[in-house]
Amino acid sequence: MAETHINLFGGSPLNRLSWLRPSQIFLNAASSFPPRDGCSSNRATLVSAPRDAPSDIRLAYLSTSDVEPFIGNRPWFAQSQDGSALIPAADANHHTEGARHLGPPLVFLGLEETDAQSGNALPSTDFTDPSTALAKLHGTPYFALDVGDLTLPLEQLTAAADTDRKLSWAEPRALIAGMDLFEAGVYAEARSMVDWNARNKFCPGCGSPTYSMWGGWKIACTSLLPWANNEGKKPCPTTRGLHNFTHPRTDPVVIMIAIDETGDKILLGRNKKFPGKFYSALAGFMEPGESFEDAVAREMWEEAGVKVWSVKYHSSQPWPYPANLMVGCYARADSTQPLRIDLDNELEDAGWYTRAEILAILNHADGTNFSGRDNKKLNEAIEGKSSHDTRDKTTHDTPQSGAGALAHSDPNIERKEGAATEPKLQAAAGAKEQAAEPKLQQAATESKLQQAATESKLQQANAKAPESPEPPFRIPPPTAIAGVLIKDWAEGKISFPRISERGGASAL
Structure with missing residues (x-):
């Protein structure tokens, strides 16, 4: 059985419970848990570093007492009209479950368990008595807080730092290099949820302001609050039924590579927003009524004019900019057919690259790295603003911020040792490959000659001079799913079967 491939931001390390x-008793107990730390973040991210080692930047985790001045008076969940007490039992209904209509949204991320089995056995009935709720928690609850809309000076926001640590703001994508899997998983959940709450401040049904429910995992229309004055207004459509806009959304994106019929070439593209000579897998948002396979075929054709078949799934990666799920796929295509980038005009260039060329990039010291200038250009292209701001980094990513940009993560990320297990995927031969046998044999011969010529040129270049300070182009690092796909193909870990002269199949 193939091992699960865990990409950066995946793994979901907290028990989300x-x-x-919906339980205000649980939420109020968890937010009062003495040893818990809260993750405080907005679209710019609060980070901390030891004062004697300022380059050792990590996500900032603050205690309840640290952030209480920003959250407001208790209770923090199931607030009454003025927030001075719990909502009266006579007013409580399913529209007030864990309601927080005063103060910034406070998102419950989950429980870091001390006992691997503890959180799995916490039924709702355990949280009916506030006096015993705390004793039933075993672990550290994590919350996320958005302070982007608070009109507080930077000094007040960062005054909660320990005396030996310094708090500051950082551009979110610049943090990834220092994250381990646990921190990356917590951050991905926190940033996506904080962003969703910040975006949805008005009801799509009637335009009224919204409020937070379920520990930040649901929004509701303020016209549903028991004390709302709805005189002369039409009932909000959300008074009945289920509505998808009241819950967080995740937008799926297909990240895909095409492998030619010889197995020795891969199709990469250069998005117009990419700085420098940066090439990556192709990418695109899924549309309604599409499967993964449908989206891969459509996007490959729209972006590069390539017809693909035998689409295979590799792995997926949560992407919290703002809330995407990147679905890694690979497919087979005919590299002898002309490429077209004039259909949707998203790509500046596209081309087929041999295994030798990709391995040379992977083995180059800067093959998967960006300069600071390149990284700045990429951030500005995606964010739509200058990255010079140090405090006000509140520009939202938009779902249309470039699917091509989602094919890779920050190019300065370095892979953590043991960050992911390697996939063991083997595709089966299909009828289309067998039908293409004569052309496949010819293409394979041409590919071998081209590969031999490429390797000869590389050997000659290496013999004449030391490695060039700049690679001919760059590709994503293997901490991004596009980089994982490219690297796994180059190292022979994903492949299609070769059709032999006798009609058999062997892995490419």
Whole structure:
């Protein structure tokens, strides 16, 4: 059985305890848990570093007492009209479950368990008595807080730092290089949820302001609050039924590579927003009524004019900019057919690259790295603003911020040792490959000659001079799913079967 491939931002390290989100007793108990730390973040991210080692930047985790001045008076969940007490029992209904209509949204991320089994056995019935709720928690609850809309000076926001640590703001994508899998998983959940709450401040049904429910995992229209004055207004459509806009959304994006029929070439593209000579897998948002396979075929054709078949799934990666799920796929295509980038005009260039060329990039010291200038250009292209701001980094990513940009993550990320297990995927031969046998044999011969010529040129270049300070182009690092796909193909870990002269199949 193939091992699960865990990409950066995946792994979901916290027990999210989703069934307890409607319980105000649980939420108020978890937010009062003495040793818990809260993750405080907005679209710019709060980070900390030791004062004697300022380059050792990590996500900032603050205690309840640290952030209480920003959150407001208790209770923090199931607030009454003026927030001075819990909502009266006579007013409580399913529209007030864990309601927080005063103060910034406070998102419950989950429980870091001390015992691997503890959180799995916390039924809702355990949280009916506030006096015993705390004793039932075993672990550290994590919350996320958005302070982007608070009109507080930077000094007040960062005054909660320990005396031996310094708090500051950082551009979110610049943090990834220092994250381990646990921190990356917590951050991905926190940033996506904080962003979703910040975007949805008005009801799509009637335009009224919204408020937070379920520990930040649901929004509701303020016209549904028991004390709302709805005189002369039409009932909000959300008074009945289920509505997808009241819950967080995740937008799926296909990240894909095409492998030619010889197995020795891969199709990469250069998005117009990419700085420098940066090439990556192709990418595109899925549309309604599409499967993964449908989206891969459509996007490959729209972006590069390539017809693909035998689409295979590799792995996926949460992408919290703002809330995407990147679905890694690979497919087979005919490299002898002309490429077209004039259909949707997203790409500046596209081309087929041999295994030898990709391995040379992977083995180059800067093959998967960006300069600071390149990284700045990429951030500005995606964010739509200058990255010079140090405090006000509140520009939102938009779902249309370039699917091509989602094919890779920050190019200065370095892979953590043991960050992911390697996939063991083997595709089966299909009828289309067998039908293409004569052309495949010819293409294979041409590919071998081209590969031999490429390797000869590389050997000659290496013999004449030391490695060039600049690679001919760059590709994503293997901490991004596009980089994983490219690297796994180059190292022979993903492949299609070769059709032999006798009609058999062997892996490419």
